[in-house]
Amino acid sequence: MFLLQQGWGMLSHIENYLSEHQNTGIILSPRICDCEQMERYVPIYSTVPNTEILFDPHFYEPRTDLPRILSYPYFQDYDFSTQTFNAQVFCENVINYQVNTLQLDSIILPGRYTNSLTESWLQMHHDFAHIGASIHNKTIYSTVALGPDVILNADNFDNVIDEVINYPVNGVYLVFEHPNGDFLVNQEFLYVLLDGLLSIVLSGKKVIIGYANQQSIILAAAGIDYIASGNYRNVRAFDHLNSTDRDTENMRKGVWYFDGNTFGEYKVPALSLAFRRGLNDFFGPPTLFTHELLNAQVPTDVPWRESDAFGHYLELMHQYCQEVFTRPKNERAQYLLHFFEQRRDINTALSSGVFPFGDRGFNNAVNETLSALNAFIHDKGTILSSL
Amino acid sequence: MDENILPKLLDQLSKIHIVKPWKKGGQKTVYKARHTDFGDIVLKLVYPSNAEEKERVLREVDIAASLESRLFSKLYDFGEFVYKDQCVLYIVEELLPGKNLREIINSYYPKPIPINETHLIMNALMEALTITEQRNLVHRDIKPENIIVCTDRVVLIDFGIARNLDLTSITNSFAIFGPLTPGYSPPEQIHNEKRKISIRTDMFSLAVVFYELLTGNNPYIIGTKSAGECIQNTLTIQPRALASYGHHSSFDNFIFQCLQKSCHRRPINMIQAMELYNLIEWEA
Numbered sequence: 001m002f003l004l005q006q007g008w009g010m011l012s013h014i015e016n017y018l019s020e021h022q023n024t025g026i027i028l029s030p031r032i033c034d035c036e037q038m039e040r041y042v043p044i045y046s047t048v049p050n051t052e053i054l055f056d057p058h059f060y061e062p063r064t065d066l067p068r069i070l071s072y073p074y075f076q077d078y079d080f081s082t083q084t085f086n087a088q089v090f091c092e093n094v095i096n097y098q099v100n101t102l103q104l105d106s107i108i109l110p111g112r113y114t115n116s117l118t119e120s121w122l123q124m125h126h127d128f129a130h131i132g133a134s135i136h137n138k139t140i141y142s143t144v145a146l147g148p149d150v151i152l153n154a155d156n157f158d159n160v161i162d163e164v165i166n167y168p169v170n171g172v173y174l175v176f177e178h179p180n181g182d183f184l185v186n187q188e189f190l191y192v193l194l195d196g197l198l199s200i201v202l203s204g205k206k207v208i209i210g211y212a213n214q215q216s217i218i219l220a221a222a223g224i225d226y227i228a229s230g231n232y233r234n235v236r237a238f239d240h241l242n243s244t245d246r247d248t249e250n251m252r253k254g255v256w257y258f259d260g261n262t263f264g265e266y267k268v269p270a271l272s273l274a275f276r277r278g279l280n281d282f283f284g285p286p287t288l289f290t291h292e293l294l295n296a297q298v299p300t301d302v303p304w305r306e307s308d309a310f311g312h313y314l315e316l317m318h319q320y321c322q323e324v325f326t327r328p329k330n331e332r333a334q335y336l337l338h339f340f341e342q343r344r345d346i347n348t349a350l351s352s353g354v355f356p357f358g359d360r361g362f363n364n365a366v367n368e369t370l371s372a373l374n375a376f377i378h379d380k381g382t383i384l385s386s387l
Numbered sequence: 388m389d390e391n392i393l394p395k396l397l398d399q400l401s402k403i404h405i406v407k408p409w410k411k412g413g414q415k416t417v418y419k420a421r422h423t424d425f426g427d428i429v430l431k432l433v434y435p436s437n438a439e440e441k442e443r444v445l446r447e448v449d450i451a452a453s454l455e456s457r458l459f460s461k462l463y464d465f466g467e468f469v470y471k472d473q474c475v476l477y478i479v480e481e482l483l484p485g486k487n488l489r490e491i492i493n494s495y496y497p498k499p500i501p502i503n504e505t506h507l508i509m510n511a512l513m514e515a516l517t518i519t520e521q522r523n524l525v526h527r528d529i530k531p532e533n534i535i536v537c538t539d540r541v542v543l544i545d546f547g548i549a550r551n552l553d554l555t556s557i558t559n560s561f562a563i564f565g566p567l568t569p570g571y572s573p574p575e576q577i578h579n580e581k582r583k584i585s586i587r588t589d590m591f592s593l594a595v596v597f598y599e600l601l602t603g604n605n606p607y608i609i610g611t612k613s614a615g616e617c618i619q620n621t622l623t624i625q626p627r628a629l630a631s632y633g634h635h636s637s638f639d640n641f642i643f644q645c646l647q648k649s650c651h652r653r654p655i656n657m658i659q660a661m662e663l664y665n666l667i668e669w670e671a
Contacts, residue, residue: 158649
């Protein structure tokens with residue numbers, strides 16, 4: 001199932017999006033709305049039927065400078081730099097806010113980001129999970145926010161997964177930073193994630209992958225339940241720093257076209273050049289937002305707005321997630337193998353046409369993705385077939 | 388100590404008689420005895436030296452009392468007796484007319500025990516762990532010495548360091564090692580990682596016992612000279628495939644999944660473990 005990861009500029013579109021799409025939902029962010037806005041909008045979103053509404057408490061880096069986050073009641077009265085921090089009281093306040101103020105059915109517990117695993121991190125998250133377990137009639141998710149060093153260190157990541165599978169919660173909300181800050185990741189990173197996620201799924205827990213991008217769809221092969229992604233790139237790749245500067249920087253990013261056939265993102269002039277060279281047929285599939293763009297002789301002549309780019313990306317992600325997540329879990333890996341092989345073939349064909357993929361092309365990542373998936377199917381095939 | 392207390396205690400436990408010393412170790416003395424109602428029994432006297440030890444014994448008794456199955460020894464009576472400021476806990480259990488699995492393994496050594504016996508023993512132990520899992524218990528000390536093979540049943544004994552996952556751990560969190568038996572305990576027990584203790588802990592130990600039954604040797608103990616070496620082996624080596632001993636590869640599928648060093652790669656529960664176990668082709 002696809003979830004919207006709330007990002008900048010989405011507030012006015014969320015209600016429409018939720019109303020127009022079946023089987024979806026949203027992860028709301030205190031980084032985007034202050035608590036007054038949050039408490040005003042959640043009751044509105046809650047009226048949309050069959051919609052999952054979640055709230056990410058954003059405890060990743062407590063020493064935030066963002067006034068919106070600090071406006072939330074559970075963040076008030078705490079100086080996280082001192083020894084006075086009481087994890088239990090904080091966790092209870094986060095839960096109370098979601099249960100009593102927002103009146104949500106699914107609760108995301110707080111989670112600290114770490115890129116260096118420590119006993120205190122493990123103990124705190126274990127404690128959070130046990131506090132969450134005392135809440136009845138709600139679906140409780142533990143937040144697990146990890147840096148690439150933890151994920152790529154076999155002992156560390158095994159240690160985390162060994163503990164997470166024993167958490168007395170219904171699910172896990174996993175967010176992770178990519179190695180070297182790369183937007184797309186390599187086969188090793190994907191394989192390690194798939195391996196760990198499979199164990200969490202086998203332990204009977206639901207899994208939400210937060211801050212996902214198009215490549216993250218591969219993770220559905222491990223039987224996870226949700227992928228959350230959003231409009232700007234800062235909600236398509238996790239960044240634990242809730243810094244104002246970074247948000248401003250991400251706001252300045254230009255308008256990109258996400259191509260479902262190749263899984264790359266391109267600026268419209270690059271698309272125009274490709275169209276002039278007769279490479280039109282490689283791009284697609286169309287959505288309501290790209291009708292004019294993909295049918296134009298010269299795409300740069302078409303006004304292509306940021307809202308179209310967001311709408312198109314979210315529409316395709318929703319569609320792809322629907323296609324994957326409605327399949328039985330034991331069939332997903334093979335389906336995704338075929339799915340990414342198709343993308344590889346189109347990228348290969350475009351490459352032979354000397355198409356300039358640019359920084360956001362998927363031409364290199366597609367082979368990394370397929371290698372990870374093939375290795376995962378080879379090693380875990382028997383277990384996958386029993387999902 | 389016993390010489391003074393035992394007669395006074397037996398004054399109270401009037402149905403127990405013909406008491407003979409059997410085993411002695413640590414804070415515990417064990418007697419074989421006869422009970423008017425239950426026949427042959429075991430009488431255990433435990434002298435806890437502190438509150439934690441007492442709590443551990445009480446938990447063991449609670450566990451034993453909750454396990455009503457022929458796969459576990461029957462608990463008949465339990466109580467606390469104080470004599471001259473000395474507290475003694477007494478436990479009355481059935482006397483199991485069988486041998487422990489260590490004696491049986493040794494009697495066949497260097498050959499493994501017959502495969503049909505292994506099959507019966509393993510069936511019983513898988514069932515026993517299914518029951519303990521349902522009670523949210525982790526035995527934490529599965530080894531041949533704690534498995535009694537009688538003519539008509541197999542019994543898993545000694546829940547002395549068992550953990551009830553519903554209760555707070557009473558093991559010292561800062562101890563370098565948790566309570567363990569080198570060669571049988573998995574890495575999470577060796578590292579005293581209490582949050583990781585689960586039924587998967589017992590699965591690991593059971594897989595070691597299974598391996599030993601099939602080959603005659605414990606893969607982590609063979610060739611070692613010290614407990615430290617066993618522990619090091621448990622943390623680092625991958626035992627030799629059972630197929631190389633002539634066993635069907637389905638044994639490896641089950642055993643090596645249970646012997647995974649990271650618990651998250653072992654079967655998630657006994658239902659899943661049983662599914663794998665049932666795929667074993669015993670008739671090679």
